[in-house]
């Protein structure tokens with residue numbers, strides 16, 4: 489497996505007039521090449537501090553960190569040519585320059601040959617719907633257009649590793665969909681993205697792996713499926729039948745809960761059943777399913793816990809997984 493990030497016991501403190509604030513403590517994690525890695529957590533959790541160490545803007549107080557195989561203490565310059573950092577807002581673009589000239593300027597910083605750069609600029613302006621506005625001064629751009637230009641600026645030197653901090657904030661639904669597609673495209677081309685977002689649906693849609701950070705520590709990490717397995721206390725099933733079942737459906741023993749069947753618009757009936765993760769409950773569930781067979785089972789789906797719910801469980805203090813706040 490090829491890793492673009494290897495962090496070992498990474499810590500960072502800030503000293504404010506004699507008061508030491510531990511922004512992050514003992515972070516140990518890896519990020520695999522060609523994946524989207526979500527760094528999630530509430531405000532002040534330590535996400536920006538962690539990102540700033542990975543993109544060489546901030547040195548750790550202690551710990552080891554390798555980015556794209558380079559040591560951050562020795563090879564900062566090499567790392568910088570291969571990474572991109574997307575942060576929105578009002579900084580990072582030249583408002584007195586046109587969109588195209590902004591991209592020419594940022595491209596020139598990476599010494600991209602002019603013909604290659606002009607081609608790339610055409611591509612990204614087109615891909616991001618900015619071709620018609622390319623000669624307008626950036627100060628006249630709408631918020632969404634500025635964010636799209638930020639995206640083009642970040643991608644102009646074709647970075648191997650991208651840091652995206654709330655990338656869809658301020659974008660309209662079409663722009664959001666577009667950027668998510670771009671992110672998946674980049675991943676398909678072997679690029680790695682480290683994403684921070686407060687939008688759990690976005691994280692669920694895009695991330696291959698997630699680390700939840702709170703009070704400067706990684707509380708839990710894993711793939712979405714691993715987190716669901718970790719946090720789900722019961723399995724939830726949705727069964728669709730073409731006939732309404734004539735069974736007495738009520739709260740059962742073994743903790744199984746069968747909800748009242750609902751008839752949906754196509755005339756079929758949906759039954760939701762929660763089954764605790766015990767062998768007895770799973771066996772009883774099997775019996776329930778066999779009783780439902782005569783009513784024509786059209787579909788049986790296992791419903792997964794939403795990332796939003798996992799997040800709420802984590803921030804409400806129910807810590808599970810491989811690391812916990814001490």
Ligand SMILES: Nc1ncnc2c1ncn2[C@@H]1O[C@H](COP(=O)(O)OP(=O)(O)OP(=O)(O)O)[C@@H](O)[C@H]1O
Pocket residue numbers: 502503504509510511512529530531532533534535536537538
């Ligand atoms: N330069 C600094 N000086 C002092 N304390 C700082 C500094 N930068 C960050 N901190 C503190 O470190 C902690 C982590 O901050 P950080 O910005 O990394 O959190 P975050 O998860 O990115 O938050 P948000 O979601 O609000 O951006 C916070 O308590 C913050 O106040």
